[in-house]
Amino acid sequence: MPHLGLVALVVRDYDEAIAFYTNALGFDLLEDTRIDDEKRWVVVAPPGARETAVLLAKASTPAQEAAIGDQTGGRVGWFLNTDAFGRDYARMRAAGVVFEEEPRHEPYGTVAVFQDLYGNRWDLLQLNRSS
Template sequence: MKFMSVVSVPVSDQNQAKDFYVDRLGLSVITESSFGDDLRWIQLGIPGAQTSLTLVTWFDEMPPGSLRGLVIDCEDLEKEYQTLTERGVVFLGPPSRQPGGIFAILRDPDGNQIGLRQADS
């Protein structure tokens, strides 16, 4: 194995989720296409990262809002927190020091929780 390439994010509305992840979080659309019976593949990338996200609606075992534990590294978490808060991103609280670095947990429109982390230097 080489690296993790795609993480599925369970959402209820792919258009709303895409707007959030692109317009508010600053991710970019890598691929957007239709497949199967009325299904869409929307794959989003984080600048400079190998791993991407796909916004999924088709996994019964992954209801919208059930994602926990995904962590995205940041160089300057305080700056990211301030910028994203100004864009209307909802956080569970301000950045705080935890084992492994400084973390702030955000919520997407479905309630998925994504951690932002600044590693200890």
């Protein structure tokens, strides 16, 4: 059965991106394989993720560099689901993650928008059980 395996995220530097995603967001580093002098295959994912992971892809052209931090035109582009919103919100704030707002309750769940180290917008989201 097909499934979404990887989502690419253009980054400025592999090591700073790995540090942010593993330390601030608590992701696991699943793979870091050197391809050549410039490129690496770097994959991170939330602990326990079974299908989808994030490929950290270093920008290699001026157009890719220009997209760093604005890959979705300012919209939230990624949704980090949690089963314990308060715990993860507090841990991420303590790790220096920038939240744009206080948590809010929506019909679908509890959510707060945060930025990654480049300014890409993410939702931290705990869905209601009925969602």
